[in-house]
Each structure stands twice: as C-alpha cells, then as structure tokens.
Amino acid sequence: MAHIDYYFATLSPYCYLAGTRLERIAAKHGVNIQYKPFDVMQAFGRTGGVPAKDRHISRIEYRAQELPRQAKKLGMEFNLNPAHWPTNGTPSAYAFLAAQKTGGGDLGGLAHGLMRACWAEEKDIAREDVIRVCLSAAGFDPSLASADPTDLAETYARNLEDAIEAGVFGAPFYVMNTQRFWGQDRLDDLEQYL
Numbered sequence: 001m002a003h004i005d006y007y008f009a010t011l012s013p014y015c016y017l018a019g020t021r022l023e024r025i026a027a028k029h030g031v032n033i034q035y036k037p038f039d040v041m042q043a044f045g046r047t048g049g050v051p052a053k054d055r056h057i058s059r060i061e062y063r064a065q066e067l068p069r070q071a072k073k074l075g076m077e078f079n080l081n082p083a084h085w086p087t088n089g090t091p092s093a094y095a096f097l098a099a100q101k102t103g104g105g106d107l108g109g110l111a112h113g114l115m116r117a118c119w120a121e122e123k124d125i126a127r128e129d130v131i132r133v134c135l136s137a138a139g140f141d142p143s144l145a146s147a148d149p150t151d152l153a154e155t156y157a158r159n160l161e162d163a164i165e166a167g168v169f170g171a172p173f174y175v176m177n178t179q180r181f182w183g184q185d186r187l188d189d190l191e192q193y194l
Contacts, residue, residue: 004190007163008111009040009174010096010125011089015172016115017070017078018184020143022106022174025187029194031176035100037093038159040171047169053086070185077120084124090156091145093127095135098147099156105139113137133148 006022008015008124026033044051046059052063064080071078092114113134117123123130132142138175166175174181 001032005036005175007036007168008023009089009093009171010114012163012171013119014184015032016092016119020112021187025191036159038098041091042160043163082118083122083180087124088126094130094149094152095131095145097152098144099140110138121150158177
C-alpha cells in the first residue's frame with residue numbers, strides 16, 4: 001500500500017495547525033502514514049534554516065501575524081506565546097515513538113494531542129504527567145511516557161537522518177514518492193497529488 005512519510009516535531013506550531021487533516025486525507029485515499037518525529041531544530045542547522053528566535057525581525061513579525069491568522073482560518077485555539085515554549089520536545093517525541101512501536105491507539109490523535117497541549121492548553125510537553133494524559137487520551141498505555149529511551153533515541157536520530165536524505169528542512173513535511181510538501185498549508189496540494 002502507498003504511504004506518506006510525515007516528518008513532524010511535537011513542539012511545532014505549524015504541525016499543530018495541521019490538526020488531523022493528514023489523517024482524513026490518508027483515509028479518504030487509502031494511503032498509510034509513516035509517522036517520523038524528528039528534531040527539527042537540528043534539521044534547521046543542517047539545511048540552512050534558522051530557529052525562530054534568531055530570524056530577521058521581518059520574519060519574526062510575519063510569523064507573529066501568520067500563525068494566529070492561520071489558526072483563526074482553521075477555527076483552532078492558538079496561543080502565539082504559550083507558557084511552555086520553547087521546551088524540550090524530546091520526551092514527547094520518545095513517548096510517541098514508544099506508542100508507535102507498541103500500537104493499539106490513535107497515532108494521529110496522539111501527535112495532535114501533544115501539540116494541542118502546548119499551543120492551546122498551556123501545558124509543558126516535556127513533563128511526564130502531561131505526556132501520560134496525552135497518551136491515555138489517544139488510547140495508549142500512559143506508562144509509555146517512561147519507556148526505555150535507548151531504542152527510541154536511535155529511531156529519533158534515524159528519523160532526522162531520513163529527513164535530511166529526503167530533502168526535509170522544516171515541519172510539517174510530507175513526502176510521497178519523490179514529491180515533497182512543506183507546511184500545513186500544502187495539505188490541499190498533497191491531496192490533489194493523491
């Protein structure tokens with residue numbers, strides 16, 4: 001079966017704004033999603049990108065307008081300056097990878113739940129108790145929040161290398177065959193491609 005490689009970061013506001021549209025598109029077209037959480041900050045450094053705080057003021061100002069504008073257009077709650085951002089995205093990414101490995105729940109719901117916790121609910125997704133709630137809400141065992149990180153760290157690092165090799169330089173990024181789609185605002189283009 002055809003699949004979409006979905007490169008995302010649990011701390012990305014743009015991934016949050018993607019909501020669960022990818023899951024709806026994939027279900028409609030009978031396509032699987034291969035979820036690939038990765039360290040987008042490392043990807044920036046390796047692909048010529050710059051963290052938001054280090055960008056030129058014109059880009060910072062545009063981001064401050066564009067994110068709330070997109071959230072309003074999508075009808076989503078959004079806080080441009082959440083209480084716990086930036087934060088360490090690794091614990092939530094590891095929990096996602098543990099859930100992916102174990103199976104039995106809703107991965108799209110988990111990804112979105114983690115991002116919603118940060119960008120709409122003022123929660124710190126680096127905290128185990130927050131991650132446990134997100135896991136449980138998506139149908140996973142909450143104890144996965146404290147899974148052994150050894151294998152998870154290897155997968156997380158491999159996802160970054162896969163991303164770089166695939167030409168990924170930001171998040172969300174969707175790759176299908178040789179076609180690449182960057183940004184939540186390219187989901188319509190991905191669907192048209194399908």
